Amino acid sequence: MFEIVFDNAKIFKDCIDALVTLIDEGEFQITKEGIKLRAMDPSQIAMVDFVYPKSALEKYEVPAETKLGMNLDDLSKVTSRVRAGEKLTLKMDKNGSRLDLIFKGKTTRRFSLPLIDVAGTTPKQPKIEFDSKVKINGFTLKEGLKDASLISSHVVLKVNKEGFTIEAQGDKGEVLIEAKKDDDVLLEHTVNAEARSMYPLEYLNDLLKTTDNEAVVMLDLKTDNPLRIEYPIGQATIVYYLAPRIENA
Amino acid sequence: MFEIVFDNAKIFKDCIDALVTLIDEGEFQITKEGIKLRAMDPSQIAMVDFVYPKSALEKYEVPAETKLGMNLDDLSKVTSRVRAGEKLTLKMDKNGSRLDLIFKGKTTRRFSLPLIDVAGTTPKQPKIEFDSKVKINGFTLKEGLKDASLISSHVVLKVNKEGFTIEAQGDKGEVLIEAKKDDDVLLEHTVNAEARSMYPLEYLNDLLKTTDNEAVVMLDLKTDNPLRIEYPIGQATIVYYLAPRIENA
Amino acid sequence: MFEIVFDNAKIFKDCIDALVTLIDEGEFQITKEGIKLRAMDPSQIAMVDFVYPKSALEKYEVPAETKLGMNLDDLSKVTSRVRAGEKLTLKMDKNGSRLDLIFKGKTTRRFSLPLIDVAGTTPKQPKIEFDSKVKINGFTLKEGLKDASLISSHVVLKVNKEGFTIEAQGDKGEVLIEAKKDDDVLLEHTVNAEARSMYPLEYLNDLLKTTDNEAVVMLDLKTDNPLRIEYPIGQATIVYYLAPRIENA
Numbered sequence: 001m002f003e004i005v006f007d008n009a010k011i012f013k014d015c016i017d018a019l020v021t022l023i024d025e026g027e028f029q030i031t032k033e034g035i036k037l038r039a040m041d042p043s044q045i046a047m048v049d050f051v052y053p054k055s056a057l058e059k060y061e062v063p064a065e066t067k068l069g070m071n072l073d074d075l076s077k078v079t080s081r082v083r084a085g086e087k088l089t090l091k092m093d094k095n096g097s098r099l100d101l102i103f104k105g106k107t108t109r110r111f112s113l114p115l116i117d118v119a120g121t122t123p124k125q126p127k128i129e130f131d132s133k134v135k136i137n138g139f140t141l142k143e144g145l146k147d148a149s150l151i152s153s154h155v156v157l158k159v160n161k162e163g164f165t166i167e168a169q170g171d172k173g174e175v176l177i178e179a180k181k182d183d184d185v186l187l188e189h190t191v192n193a194e195a196r197s198m199y200p201l202e203y204l205n206d207l208l209k210t211t212d213n214e215a216v217v218m219l220d221l222k223t224d225n226p227l228r229i230e231y232p233i234g235q236a237t238i239v240y241y242l243a244p245r246i247e248n249a
Numbered sequence: 250m251f252e253i254v255f256d257n258a259k260i261f262k263d264c265i266d267a268l269v270t271l272i273d274e275g276e277f278q279i280t281k282e283g284i285k286l287r288a289m290d291p292s293q294i295a296m297v298d299f300v301y302p303k304s305a306l307e308k309y310e311v312p313a314e315t316k317l318g319m320n321l322d323d324l325s326k327v328t329s330r331v332r333a334g335e336k337l338t339l340k341m342d343k344n345g346s347r348l349d350l351i352f353k354g355k356t357t358r359r360f361s362l363p364l365i366d367v368a369g370t371t372p373k374q375p376k377i378e379f380d381s382k383v384k385i386n387g388f389t390l391k392e393g394l395k396d397a398s399l400i401s402s403h404v405v406l407k408v409n410k411e412g413f414t415i416e417a418q419g420d421k422g423e424v425l426i427e428a429k430k431d432d433d434v435l436l437e438h439t440v441n442a443e444a445r446s447m448y449p450l451e452y453l454n455d456l457l458k459t460t461d462n463e464a465v466v467m468l469d470l471k472t473d474n475p476l477r478i479e480y481p482i483g484q485a486t487i488v489y490y491l492a493p494r495i496e497n498a
Numbered sequence: 499m500f501e502i503v504f505d506n507a508k509i510f511k512d513c514i515d516a517l518v519t520l521i522d523e524g525e526f527q528i529t530k531e532g533i534k535l536r537a538m539d540p541s542q543i544a545m546v547d548f549v550y551p552k553s554a555l556e557k558y559e560v561p562a563e564t565k566l567g568m569n570l571d572d573l574s575k576v577t578s579r580v581r582a583g584e585k586l587t588l589k590m591d592k593n594g595s596r597l598d599l600i601f602k603g604k605t606t607r608r609f610s611l612p613l614i615d616v617a618g619t620t621p622k623q624p625k626i627e628f629d630s631k632v633k634i635n636g637f638t639l640k641e642g643l644k645d646a647s648l649i650s651s652h653v654v655l656k657v658n659k660e661g662f663t664i665e666a667q668g669d670k671g672e673v674l675i676e677a678k679k680d681d682d683v684l685l686e687h688t689v690n691a692e693a694r695s696m697y698p699l700e701y702l703n704d705l706l707k708t709t710d711n712e713a714v715v716m717l718d719l720k721t722d723n724p725l726r727i728e729y730p731i732g733q734a735t736i737v738y739y740l741a742p743r744i745e746n747a
Contacts, residue, residue, distance in 0.1 A: 074670055081648070098672070106681065111648075111649075111673050114671055144356065173362040174347070174359075175358070176358070179356050180357070184355060386604075389604060395579070399575050399576060422612055423609070424609050426607045427608075434605060
């Protein structure tokens with residue numbers, strides 16, 4: 001049976017927060033390379049692809065690949081109880097029907113959560129040849145999307161030679177946020193072709209909710225194609241794909 | 250067309266907060282002297298008289314006097330998005346039907362809000378010969394009014410030779426807050442004749458909501474007459490008049 | 499008529515918070531030794547026994563023992579208005595039907611609250627020969643109970659030679675928090691006989707709500723008997739007794 005130790009339990013909490021924002025339940029794959037989870041949200045508008053590499057774990061004893069179906073709502077309540085400086089051990093309980101989470105700090109706290117059957121199959125990773133890529137400061141991106149939320153429920157993201165823009169319009173007016181190619185907040189900016197697509201703000205705000213203000217968020221775009229969002233959580237990586245809303249011609 | 254630049258966008262936000270607490274929509278007058286707005290609240294119990302002087306603005310190019318009718322609820326949501334260290338430029342958009350608010354900091358953010366027709370005429374400034382005046386620390390005044398809110402929905406303000414008092418009574422008991430003439434919190438205290446009037450706490454709490462704790466609030470009183478409240482926001486000035494509730498004889 | 503002065507009004511506020519968590523109204527006894535209040539909660543599941551000793555008060559002039567029936571909800575709203583650095587004087591108002599609370603700091607604030615008749619008699623202190631006692635860090639105890647609240651509405655507290663444990667189980671899983679006898683958070687640990695009882699979490703969380711994180715909480719246990727909880731608030735002492743839930747055999 002496996003035993004996995006996170007030196008800093010807080011990082012695992014942040015990962016679960018980033019998953020539960022999209023899906024209520026999910027199946028972790030405990031593989032030779034690390035912990036993985038890939039799933040679509042119930043409305044099939046967004047996908048998450050999560051990898052926590054073995055190399056980032058203090059201990060990773062996995063004799064055989066295992067699948068762990070979990071209620072992520074319940075799991076996130078438990079991981080939210082983490083305290084500063086705690087280690088976290090994951091292992092199966094004695095009779096193999098529950099996952100033990102053991103937090104070790106000033107006290108020892110053991111939670112045992114039941115495994116569940118998760119319906120459906122693991123989705124495939126989309127194959128998209130993106131036209132442009134930006135790396136942007138997490139705070140700037142999140143706040144720009146909140147600006148846009150005052151005006152509309154959808155936002156147009158655009159990358160061209162000048163930089164990256166967030167735009168929205170509606171009955172209440174118009175908003176345009178520009179991060180120009182030389183602005184400090186735009187950390188990388190690669191344009192093969194201009195890309196411009198509309199996305200739902202509710203999803204974008206949710207997907208970036210747990211992003212650290214100082215995190216570097218990578219966005220890959222292609223006109224009228226899914227948006228790829230990637231950011232690190234410690235040494236783990238979260239990738240989301242978000243379907244575009246095709247604007248009326 | 251005009252162009253107005255606020256060196257510190259935060260001050261403009263504070264002004265809009267002080268207006269929206271009383272009125273949902275209003276007409277700014279962009280005059281040769283500065284930005285002005287005077288209006289009654291919908292229930293005609295209070296009036297606000299706001300002046301942002303030209304001299305306090307980094308740039309104030311106003312070729313002709315202009316009126317800007319705005320939905321202040323929507324405007325305040327936009328100004329609330331200000332970030333530390335940003336400048337703000339106000340100007341008309343190209344076709345003159347919208348006001349552009351351009352925040353410049355690490356990014357450039359432009360909001361365009363529609364102009365609206367505001368019904369009614371600008372009220373006249375009341376002419377009252379007040380009998381007494383106090384200048385009091387903003388925190389002390391706000392907290393004294395919150396104290397009184399535990400006991401009643403109305404409060405009696407009184408100025409006499411001894412100082413300034415806030416009083417309330419009701420089924421739940423009684424409260425008396427005294428700032429005596431030599432207390433540090435009473436910064437000025439001028440009494441031609443004793444003044445004593447009752448005012449609605451809901452309004453008082455709202456009007457002082459955005460006052461800085463360190464601000465000096467000037468109160469002018471006359472028995473059974475409107476209360477005049479004045480405090481600065483940066484170099485701008487907010488004045489409110491609040492109708493008294495005449496107590497039963 | 500009595501006059502009682504608290505050098506630090508904040509301590510009295512903390513005491514009232516600790517009382518109002520259990521009872522809505524209560525009768526203070528102003529005795530020769532100090533201020534006391536003992537009462538059962540309305541559902542008869544918990545008792546509070548509060549003592550504020552005369553020696554901890556700046557002034558304690560009590561010519562005759564007095565009873566003060568108070569609405570603690572209203573009183574706690576008043577004491578919550580305390581500001582840092584204020585003194586508090588308690589005395590009867592002129593005609594003896596109200597309690598005056600006079601806060602003195604930068605201003606003088608006097609609240610007068612009506613006395614009320616409180617039904618019922620003062621309960622007796624339970625006589626229990628407890629089997630074990632622990633002193634534990636307040637934060638550790640409160641957080642352990644919150645951990646357990648994720649899993650169940652009841653919790654089993656256990657003291658034995660190994661230490662102190664909090665346990666809960668339910669449909670959502672299981673939780674076990676251990677403070678071992680050598681852990682820093684377990685400040686004292688005396689076992690005459692193992693003790694193990696179940697208590698309702700809603701009550702436990704409420705009773706410890708106002709406990710300082712740094713406070714030392716003393717727990718006395720005996721299997722299937724009330725739990726005794728004691729902690730200091732300044733130089734005052736709060737004791738609670740909480741009835742066990744007898745588990746099905």
